[in-house]
Amino acid sequence: MEAFIDDWGLTLVTFIPLVGALVMMAIPRVNESMHKAVALGTTLVAAVLGVLLLANFDYGAAGDLQFVVDKSWIDVINSRYIVGLDGMSLPLLLLTLGVVPLCIIYSFAHFPEPHNPKTFLTLILVLETGMLGSFIAQDLILFFVFFEVVLLPMFFLIGVWGGDDRRYASLKFFLYTLFGSALMLISFLALFFLADGTVAESAAATVNTFDMRALSTGATSVIGRSAQLWIFGGMFIGFGVKVPMFPFHTWLPDAHTQAPTVGSVILAAVLLKLGTYGFVRIAIPFLPEAAAAWAPIIGLLAVIGIIYGALGCLAQQDMKRLIAFSSVAHMGFVMLGISTLTDFGINAAVFGMVAHGLITGMLFFVAGSMKDRYHTLDMNRLGGLLLQGPKMGWILAFAAMASLGLPGLAGFWGEFPAILAAYNPAEILSAGLWRGYMVVAALGTVLAAGYLLWMVQKTAFGTPTEEFENDPHIHDVTAFEWIAWTPFLILIVVFGFYPNLIFDLTDPAVIKSLKVEGLNGTAADCLEMAKSAGEACFADLRSALGSGN
Amino acid sequence: MISLVSFVGLFAEAFNRPPIDWHALAPEITLLVVGALVTLLDVVLLEKGRAITPAIAGLGLLAVLVPIVTLAVDGVASNPRMAFGGSEVYVVDGYSLVLKALFIIIAYLVVLMSTNYIAEGDYWESEYYGMLLSSVLGMLVMASARDLITVFVALELLSIPAYLLATWRKRDLKSNEAGLKYYLNGVFASALMLYGMSLLFGVSGSTILVEINAAIGEAAASTAIISLGIVLVIVGFAFKVSAVPFHLWAPDTYEGSPTPITAFLAVGAKAAGFVALMNLIFVGFWSRSDVYSPALWILAALTMTIGNLTALRQNNLIRLMAYSGVAQAGFMLAALTVAGESAEIAQTSASAVVTYLIIYAAMNLGAFAIILAVTRRTASAEVAAFDGLFQWAPALAVLMTVFLVSLAGIPPLGGWYAKFSVFTALLEANVWWAYVLAGLAAINTVIAFGYYGRLASRMWFEKAPDSLDTTSLRVPFALQAAIAITAVATIAFGVYPAAVTHFSDIDVPAAAAALVP
Known part of the structure; x- marks a missing residue:
């Protein structure tokens, strides 16, 4: 059994949803209950496999890749089917495996127009394969393919089942991400041609390689500084659009607002994480030198995102749009943590990803359910949810509290350590600048409290407006909603009280990812030196490898 | 009298038939027999033969x-055959064989x-x-042609029937x-090309591409005449592959031709044009990358960008496909720009174009097959005719989405690898202008999704027009087979x-000795 999980676990968990999707294509459209059963069944099987992976995971070696499979795929360009899991990707993999079945359960009672469960659920299954694959891929081209597989199902989910402005929103979402990923692909290819796989600690067989293990352990040290800066720039745009970072964020409010509830939840809970995951898994470990040079810009855009997102929230009338802008702000905290280039900051970022996934996903669920009942999310017309649906009102208030970073709930551990990390960024960065960022980010938390409480006040407090006072459609949380939401609520509390559940997993992997490898596995801590010494350290590394193209 | 005898003798000598490698020519001969058979059967069977003609052709x-x-x-891949007495005029190697099969x-x-x-x-x-x-x-002849005259004869042989079919x-x-x-x-393009060829013949004294390559690569050769010759030949083929600014015929021709012929022109004739370009560049002009690289760079940049931008504004599906084909040609041209950088990059570049041609053939023919199937019902090739296709022909809508998304180059459908291999060639060259072209290509991928995505979204997001009969559609078996393949x-x-x-x-289809510097 253990050997089976080692060899097949990751492949199975990734492709089972795709198999489910193919099965569903063969079932006639009218047979709705069958579709629901197959969709839920496959995602649950995948989730059970995920639990098995968790059980077989070696926590003592959370920094190393486990369950590695390395098979030939596209020989001509030396791209291989390499998958593996470490402490950094495991939480995100599990988050995905958990969120998708819950979304499917939720959707059973809430199929948006134009109905058609067959296509809706098929798309969600394909989407799941793309998301899972992105988190386990250890080959750049494989990663790219999975990263892109995600786009189309989301495009159709928004475009077919979305709100009134769905065509515009779906196309905008697609074009923005496509632009980013085209530049990202060019960066990947540049890495392929410029890096030297044979000098890496986990050496690849050939000079030109897409093997992420080799590229993150020194294969890229031979690349000249200016080339590194360009390559990082391409990846920065590719991942930055996905995060989304200011100023690439404008697709997000549109996509979130127009998407069906389940689409919004998946978008917030998992899709945005692909961008930040790209930074911590690819951009920074591959090119630490360029990361150090770009970090001030990343940090600046992150804090602009925090403030801009918060101010954007305060200007919204639409509840869903408000939550979408709050995503921009929260991802700003994640990016601030990443920009510090310290293990502390990046751990906080990974935690922030999971926490944001759970909390914002929860908020979108509630917003979707409210839209089903009120048929509007205009906060001027809403009010008194606590009277008409007290349980749902409290859930909304709870999720808002978690989102604003109340200690004891998950949101706190994403936000607070990120701010703390900014006090003390990597030595190579200017501490003064990050302390400035820290102050601004701290102001952002105040604003966050402001807009979230304002939202709760507008929608949950007070008395119902005349319009909805005696509306029979407005009822409290239904059974399907309870099933879908309870795990979210529990996890928000559990991670809030015991954050080490995640930190213990991510820490070794993060520390490993920040290590700058030299020749023959010697590690040089170039990031933890003063600016000039750090840059000299990188230059030494390059000349030691005897190249400087 | 003596001089007359010797003249006749000379004449007789010139008619000496070179030894012919019949096996190497077998594909062409078989095809010739099939073509003759189809024509003759019509004479014998008259009306009765109509039903079986397509089967015989197929x-x-x-x-x-x-x-x-x-x-x-x-x-032959490792050991190329020369069909006519060992001269480099007509070569059957791995490259030409793959293209013949294509x-x-x-x-x-x-x-x-x-x-x-047609029936x-x-x-x-x-x-x-x-x-x-x-x-x-x-087209088959073109794949093996390594001689200016043979290239020209092949070109006319494939073009003249195509003019009629249109x-x-x-x-x-x-x-x-x-x-x-x-x-x-x-014919205008042919004239330009012939003029260019005559100049090259004048400089090199040979029509055989390998010899031309050797002659024009010499320092003593006149750059001005060679440049003019090469550019004119490239422009001639730019017409054939509908590269901007020589593409203006394509939308009108595609729109007016019978749709299967449009597909044939958009895929087959275009591929043949690229094969000719590759033969010329890799075998004939390879040493003069200083001439053809800039020319191709400009063509590629214009073709991608203008093709895509114009496609954004099309409301007729066939015209949209025409411009999309123009833009796709730009990607292939982009891969050719770096051909002369080194022997390894020539290899990558040639592989990229062949990869692109194969994948492009699959996805573009598929898209045309679906257009054929759908227009059987809608009788209109306007983009609006595809509104709500998902409602009344979900399978066709899903498959059309597959083809469109593939054309746009989104993984995991074929088109991504085609585009990817072009990027690979450009980045392997590691020169600034190739990086610029790669950046431009990346931006173009995004623009292209503007129209592919818009078409896809019309099939999925819109409602079918009320006037349309939306009962399920019966697709003829032959068309089903084409779509499935x-x-x-x-x-x-x-x-x-x-x-x-x-x-x-x-x-690379070069005499290997000519390639290794």
């Missing part, structure tokens, strides 16, 4: 694959797509297939316009690109 094309396979088994399969798919269209339209069937097959014969709906004004425009542009290929190439690189990773 099976005949598949029969041509037999000698191609035997040649492959014989190991042309045959394209033609087979076009026959499948034509079967019902139901009451057009001239046996002549139609006869013409089609002779055009394909020209006007096949002869009572339709648009079809006449299509054929006439195609013909006039075609192309769809499977498109998906397989994307998920497992080794399926295509197995064929496209061929040796």
Whole structure:
């Protein structure tokens, strides 16, 4: 059994949803209950496999890749089917495996127009394969393919089942991400041609390689500084659009607002994480030198995102749009943590990803359910949810509290350590600048409290407006909603009280990812030196490898 | 008298037939026999033969694959055959064999797509297939042509039947316009090309490409005349592959031609143009990358960008596909720009173009097959005719989405690997202008999704017009087969690109000695 999980676990968990999707294509459209059963069944099987992976995971070696499979795929360009899991990707993999079945359960009672469960659920299954694959891929081209597989199902989910402005929103979402990923692909290819796989600690067989293990352990040290800066720039745009970072964020409010509830939840809970995951898994470990040079810009855009997102929230009338802008702000905290280039900051970022996934996903669920009942999310017309649906009102208030970073709930551990990390960024960065960022980010938390409480006040407090006072459609949380939401609520509390559940997993992997490898596995801590010494350290590394193209 | 005798003697000597490698020529000969058979059967069977003509044409094309396979088994890939007495005029190597197989399969798919269209339209069937097959014969010859005269003969052999086929709906004004425009542009291009070829012959004293390469690479050679010659030849083929600014005939010709012929022109004729360009660049002009690289760079940049931007504004599906084809050609041209950087990069570049041609053939023919199927019901090729296709023909809508997304280059469908291999060639070159072109190509991928995505979204997001009969659609078997083959290929190439690189990773079609610096 253990050997089976080692060899097949990751492949199975990734492709089972795709198999489910193919099965569903063969079932006639009218047979709705069958579709629901197959969709839920496959995602649950995948989730059970995920639990098995968790059980077989070696926590003592959370920094190393486990369950590695390395098979030939596209020989001509030396791209291989390499998958593996470490402490950094495991939480995100599990988050995905958990969120998708819950979304499917939720959707059973809430199929948006134009109905058609067959296509809706098929798309969600394909989407799941793309998301899972992105988190386990250890080959750049494989990663790219999975990263892109995600786009189309989301495009159709928004475009077919979305709100009134769905065509515009779906196309905008697609074009923005496509632009980013085209530049990202060019960066990947540049890495392929410029890096030297044979000098890496986990050496690849050939000079030109897409093997992420080799590229993150020194294969890229031979690349000249200016080339590194360009390559990082391409990846920065590719991942930055996905995060989304200011100023690439404008697709997000549109996509979130127009998407069906389940689409919004998946978008917030998992899709945005692909961008930040790209930074911590690819951009920074591959090119630490360029990361150090770009970090001030990343940090600046992150804090602009925090403030801009918060101010954007305060200007919204639409509840869903408000939550979408709050995503921009929260991802700003994640990016601030990443920009510090310290293990502390990046751990906080990974935690922030999971926490944001759970909390914002929860908020979108509630917003979707409210839209089903009120048929509007205009906060001027809403009010008194606590009277008409007290349980749902409290859930909304709870999720808002978690989102604003109340200690004891998950949101706190994403936000607070990120701010703390900014006090003390990597030595190579200017501490003064990050302390400035820290102050601004701290102001952002105040604003966050402001807009979230304002939202709760507008929608949950007070008395119902005349319009909805005696509306029979407005009822409290239904059974399907309870099933879908309870795990979210529990996890928000559990991670809030015991954050080490995640930190213990991510820490070794993060520390490993920040290590700058030299020749023959010697590690040089170039990031933890003063600016000039750090840059000299990188230059030494390059000349030691005897190249400087 | 003596001088007359010696003159006759000279003449007789010149007519000495070189030894012919019949096996190497077997694909062409088989195809010729099939074409003759189709034409003769019409004379004998008259009306009775109509029903079986497409079947004979189709099976005949598949029969041509037999000698191609035997040649492959014989190991021509590593040991090229010279068909005529060992001279470098007509070469059968791995590269030409892969392309011959590609042309045959394209033609087979076009026959499948034509079967019902031509029969139901009451057009001239046996002549139609006869013409089609002779055009394909020209393509086969083109794949092996390593000599200016042979290239030119192949080009005319494939073009002249195509001019006629474009006007096949002869009572339709648009079809006449299509054929006439195609013909006039075609002969103009031929004239330019011939002039360029004559200049190159003047400088090098040979029509054989390998010898031209050696002659024009010498320092003493006159750069001005060589540049003019090379540029004129490239411009001639730029017409054929509909590269901007020589693309203006394409939308009108595509719109007016019978749709299967549009598909044939957009895929087959375009591929033949690229094959000719590759033969010329890799064998004939390779040493003069200082001339052809800038010319191709400009063509590629313009072709991608203008093709895509114009496609954004099209409301007719066929015209949209025409401009999309223009833009796709730009990507292939981009891969050719770096051909002269080094022997390794020439290899990558040639493989990229062949990869692109194979994948492009699958996805573009698939898209045309679906257009054919849908227009059987809507009788209109306006983009609006695809509104709500998902409601009344979900399978066609899903497959069309597959083809469109593949054309846009989104993984995991074939098109991504085609574009990816172009990026690979450009980045391997590691020169600034190739990086710039790669950046431009990246931006173009995004623009292209503007129209592919818009079309896809109309099929899925809109409601079908009320006037349309939305009962389920019966697609003829031959068309179903064409759609199935192309769809499977498109998906397989994307998920497992080794399926295509197995064929496209061929040796550059040069005399190897000429390539290694």
